[in-house]
Amino acid sequence: METIIQSVLNGVLMGCIYALIALGLSLIFGVMNVVNFAHGNFVMLSMYFTFWAGSLYKIDAIFSPIITFPLLFLFGILVYHGLIKQTLQEHYTIQIAVTVGLMTFLGAITQLVWQARPRALAYSIVQGTIRFGSYTIALSRLISAIISLIIIMIISYFLAKTWPGMAIRATSDDSNAASLMGINFQRTYALAFALGSGLTAIAGGLLMTFQQVDPTMGLRFGLLSFCILALAGLGSITGLVISGLIVGISESLAMTFWDPRARTLVIYLIFILVLWFKPRGIFGRK
Amino acid sequence: MNFFKEMNLGKSLILILFVIALGIPYVLRTNQYQVLLATTVLLYGVMATSWNIVGGLAGQLDFAAFAYLGIGAFVSGTLFIRFNLSPWFGMFIGGLVASGFALLIGIPLFRFGIKEVWYALTTSALVEILKVAFNMWEKVGGPVERCLPYFSGSWQHMRFVTYAPFYYIMLTMLVIALLVNQRITNSKLGYYLKAIGEDETATEVLGVDNRASKLKALVYYSFLIGMTGGIYASMYGYIHPSFFNGPESTKVAILGIVGGRGITFGPLLAALLLVGAQEFLRASLGGEFSGLYLLIYAIILIIVVLFKPRGIATIFQDIYQKFKTKEVKK
Numbered sequence: 001m002e003t004i005i006q007s008v009l010n011g012v013l014m015g016c017i018y019a020l021i022a023l024g025l026s027l028i029f030g031v032m033n034v035v036n037f038a039h040g041n042f043v044m045l046s047m048y049f050t051f052w053a054g055s056l057y058k059i060d061a062i063f064s065p066i067i068t069f070p071l072l073f074l075f076g077i078l079v080y081h082g083l084i085k086q087t088l089q090e091h092y093t094i095q096i097a098v099t100v101g102l103m104t105f106l107g108a109i110t111q112l113v114w115q116a117r118p119r120a121l122a123y124s125i126v127q128g129t130i131r132f133g134s135y136t137i138a139l140s141r142l143i144s145a146i147i148s149l150i151i152i153m154i155i156s157y158f159l160a161k162t163w164p165g166m167a168i169r170a171t172s173d174d175s176n177a178a179s180l181m182g183i184n185f186q187r188t189y190a191l192a193f194a195l196g197s198g199l200t201a202i203a204g205g206l207l208m209t210f211q212q213v214d215p216t217m218g219l220r221f222g223l224l225s226f227c228i229l230a231l232a233g234l235g236s237i238t239g240l241v242i243s244g245l246i247v248g249i250s251e252s253l254a255m256t257f258w259d260p261r262a263r264t265l266v267i268y269l270i271f272i273l274v275l276w277f278k279p280r281g282i283f284g285r286k
Numbered sequence: 287m288n289f290f291k292e293m294n295l296g297k298s299l300i301l302i303l304f305v306i307a308l309g310i311p312y313v314l315r316t317n318q319y320q321v322l323l324a325t326t327v328l329l330y331g332v333m334a335t336s337w338n339i340v341g342g343l344a345g346q347l348d349f350a351a352f353a354y355l356g357i358g359a360f361v362s363g364t365l366f367i368r369f370n371l372s373p374w375f376g377m378f379i380g381g382l383v384a385s386g387f388a389l390l391i392g393i394p395l396f397r398f399g400i401k402e403v404w405y406a407l408t409t410s411a412l413v414e415i416l417k418v419a420f421n422m423w424e425k426v427g428g429p430v431e432r433c434l435p436y437f438s439g440s441w442q443h444m445r446f447v448t449y450a451p452f453y454y455i456m457l458t459m460l461v462i463a464l465l466v467n468q469r470i471t472n473s474k475l476g477y478y479l480k481a482i483g484e485d486e487t488a489t490e491v492l493g494v495d496n497r498a499s500k501l502k503a504l505v506y507y508s509f510l511i512g513m514t515g516g517i518y519a520s521m522y523g524y525i526h527p528s529f530f531n532g533p534e535s536t537k538v539a540i541l542g543i544v545g546g547r548g549i550t551f552g553p554l555l556a557a558l559l560l561v562g563a564q565e566f567l568r569a570s571l572g573g574e575f576s577g578l579y580l581l582i583y584a585i586i587l588i589i590v591v592l593f594k595p596r597g598i599a600t601i602f603q604d605i606y607q608k609f610k611t612k613e614v615k616k
């Protein structure tokens with residue numbers, strides 16, 4: 001029983017970060033109906049940037065998003081204008097192909113620049129563990145989960161109350177009507193894409209406080225966030241967080257009780273089953 | 287044969303290329319490693335050509351090529367190891383099991399209307415699922431390579447000491463894959479698939495059975511690749527869960543898109559150019575540039591997608607058309 005609770009606790013903490021990663025993907029998919037296959041590799045890229053910031057300039061992983069967020073935001077704008085915008089009117093095969101190209105590109109370049117061996121930062125200022133009776137929680141994971149939730153709430157506020165946020169929501173509902181109302185939808189698309197990519201910078205920084213990074217990670221985070229997106233459907237941030245938790249907990253339980261190798265298996269199985277039986281997601285609005 | 291009755295520029299070009307392909311193992315006979323690399327180029331040619339049925343004609347972006355290859359390899363290899371069944375038969379069983387598996391996945395997938403992005407994601411998840419599953423399934427897979435018997439060679443069991451026979455087997459597979467492709471393209475099924483690839487809803491409205499057509503395409507594709515899997519296992523002499531290779535599956539799809547979706551010879555052309563260049567560089571530079579290679583693939587894919595979204599084969603088609611009109615004018 002204690003093992004179950006401990007495992008669920010770990011899953012919940014990871015799930016919050018997963019939800020943050022998937023939020024970026026969901027923003028992009030919701031607004032322009034493009035699934036960014038390279039999303040997982042964006043996470044990996046920001047983890048490597050965090051590693052650089054930490055090892056070369058001694059910036060703690062938890063503060064590194066101050067640098068990596070603008071970097072990834074800019075990168076998102078560049079990718080949008082350079083690649084995504086050109087293919088928006090094309091056959092969906094072309095849309096997917098261009099992000100697959102980007103995914104392969106980022107995967108190969110990280111392998112060339114940082115080599116195949118795993119990289120980790122030596123230490124972070126958030127260290128140590130907290131004990132609740134017989135349960136232990138790593139402080140870095142707890143703080144990362146809390147920060148993730150705070151960021152998700154900020155984004156949710158941004159989407160609900162600010163003008164650019166409302167523009168994003170309007171464009172995602174009906175881009176034609178939105179552009180008739182005077183919303184520059186190209187700029188909104190660029191903003192959504194850049195924001196989605198910027199969020200991975202925060203997630204990458206948080207992950208680096210307790211994890212190492214290697215070039216195979218992109219694929220895992222990619223499929224993980226697709227799974228959460230499929231579970232959550234579109235339009236509900238609460239649904240996204242719950243789906244993130246479901247994925248995190250099932251991954252953690254599978255690792256504890258079945259086989260450490262089964263962690264990905266469980267996620268992919270959930271993904272396929274959800275697509276079969278609930279193609280619009282469990283919490284989907286549209 | 288019909289083929290020789292209407293001889294024209296395109297067909298004579300294909301014949302010349304085929305004759306050149308026949309001679310390659312003789313040219314490279316001093317270096318077995320290079321024959322293996324040439325066979326690898328053909329392997330990707332077979333896979334990309336088969337991919338064209340589902341990914342090109344039917345427009346279903348499939349990233350599971352190596353899932354079917356792995357299944358074919360494991361079925362043929364396991365039958366060989368356990369029951370001493372020759373891979374000459376095993377490869378057909380491998381193809382059947384691979385297409386059975388494709389049906390198992392495809393029926394619910396198409397039944398629940400999963401298409402476009404979600405189809406692509408499902409298939410890329412499929413390769414990873416199988417890789418993990420076979421790693422954990424110790425009876426058949428497991429993390430250790432399982433070697434095929436008859437090290438010293440035995441032609442009845444598709445075991446050869448040189449790579450040249452595999453080269454010819456793969457060449458035969460390539461011809462079969464091209465013929466199947468050509469047949470489907472010019473059949474009723476081919477027109478259905480092309481229509482589905484353009485607009486699924488419109489095709490459905492016009493009374494085409496989308497689901498059945500896509501399933502048929504999937505069965506042809508997975509059978510061809512499953513059979514190739516049997517050859518693949520015999521060629522490398524072992525079976526291992528790393529056969530379920532995600533990035534390589536993506537590479538097959540890249541070849542298909544770069545070559546030209548729905549054009550019979552397009553994916554083969556891309557495979558010859560890209561994989562050919564890759565294996566040539568590997569032979570001359572060594573394996574240290576493998577990461578660099580994916581980078582080049584990615585850049586070529588992005589450039590082709592942005593500037594020639596119909597594929598590089600269209601360039602050659604345009605040139606060919608020009609020649610043809612000149613001939614007519616004379």
